[in-house]
Amino acid sequence: MTAKSRLAPLKGSTIPRLELAGVLEAVRLDKLLQEELEMDLEESLYWTDSTIVLWYLQNTEKRFQTYVANRVAKILEHTTATQWSYVPTSENPRDDASRGMTAEDLVNDERWNKGPGFLYQDRSNWPRQPAFNCAKLEKMAKVKPSLVVYVINTEDYMGKLISYYSWHRIKKAVAWFLRLHQMLRKKSYQRGPLVADELRTAEEAIIRHAKKMLLDDKNTRLGILNPKKSASGLLLVGGRLTNSKHEDCTKHQLILPSEHLVSKFMVDDFHPRAGHAGVEYILADTRRRYWIFKGRKLVKKIVHQCITCRKLRGKAEVQQMASLPESRVTPFEPPFIRVGVDYFAPFMVKRALSQVKRYGCIFTCLSIRAVHIEVAHTLDTDSY
Numbered sequence: 001m002t003a004k005s006r007l008a009p010l011k012g013s014t015i016p017r018l019e020l021a022g023v024l025e026a027v028r029l030d031k032l033l034q035e036e037l038e039m040d041l042e043e044s045l046y047w048t049d050s051t052i053v054l055w056y057l058q059n060t061e062k063r064f065q066t067y068v069a070n071r072v073a074k075i076l077e078h079t080t081a082t083q084w085s086y087v088p089t090s091e092n093p094r095d096d097a098s099r100g101m102t103a104e105d106l107v108n109d110e111r112w113n114k115g116p117g118f119l120y121q122d123r124s125n126w127p128r129q130p131a132f133n134c135a136k137l138e139k140m141a142k143v144k145p146s147l148v149v150y151v152i153n154t155e156d157y158m159g160k161l162i163s164y165y166s167w168h169r170i171k172k173a174v175a176w177f178l179r180l181h182q183m184l185r186k187k188s189y190q191r192g193p194l195v196a197d198e199l200r201t202a203e204e205a206i207i208r209h210a211k212k213m214l215l216d217d218k219n220t221r222l223g224i225l226n227p228k229k230s231a232s233g234l235l236l237v238g239g240r241l242t243n244s245k246h247e248d249c250t251k252h253q254l255i256l257p258s259e260h261l262v263s264k265f266m267v268d269d270f271h272p273r274a275g276h277a278g279v280e281y282i283l284a285d286t287r288r289r290y291w292i293f294k295g296r297k298l299v300k301k302i303v304h305q306c307i308t309c310r311k312l313r314g315k316a317e318v319q320q321m322a323s324l325p326e327s328r329v330t331p332f333e334p335p336f337i338r339v340g341v342d343y344f345a346p347f348m349v350k351r352a353l354s355q356v357k358r359y360g361c362i363f364t365c366l367s368i369r370a371v372h373i374e375v376a377h378t379l380d381t382d383s384y
């Protein structure tokens, strides 16, 4: 009555997936026929030559990747696993549609017009499908791609690179990178270890990368800083200190965005060098060269996360004290009924022409805070 074939998508899809898509197509076609034919249909029977698809439908144990699971669910919404049977590839008329044939062949072809021969025989003679094998299914379903291609978005290679490093290391990494760049462009380049100039250029390159984010972020109110451009095209704080005798980098700091990893690295770098000092100190320290947007918030966050700072500013634990003894908590007694005693000093006291030692003896009432002090002439028991 009707037939339908579809082209396989150009983008790589595995054979089992294509077969599954084909089976889903059969289900859709059946749905269409049932709706459009004004006849009562009793039962739909489906055949496929794909063992793996049949097993997918029979499987109740394993979970599949989302692609497979979604399609299996759709198929089973409309049919049950028992409606599906196996047809050997040699008897499957599907190939006539997918491989194509001449008009003459099509007219004369028995299989295309009448279906596979076994349909005219008793059901017991129909081809048997391979027994369900869960382990094999799992093995077959895991089709590994033979080639993995990583696509790197060249726009954000810097962001990716940066996320692996700390401030100092990223500077070195970018410096080497820039040297390689010079080498590849066959320009004259520095040999041997990195030099300070190269690190400075690398730092500029990193900050230039961060600048993009600064300009893209609509929430950053650059205007309040009265910014200006440096000779190398970086954004600097304008401010009102132009006539001051400070260094230029302090008067006109480089502007950095608040959310960027570079700003975080910068504070991470300043923080331990400042001996894990407080937020304001670190902020002032960074502002000798850089102006980070919402810098205080960032510094606070980093100080809060720093384990050394936590240890330094941590509160000492307090011992849990036992209950007070009865003598300390009995009310309505005259003072000094129960006392604690201690000695203190000695003090040197002048007596006639010599100096002698005298001690203080302090009596503390245990129930109220009354104190009484006596002089102890010596440390022996009689004197006490």
Ligand SMILES: [Zn+2]
Residues within 6 Å of the ligand: 271, 272, 276, 277, 303, 306, 307, 308, 309, 310
């Ligand atoms: Zn710290």
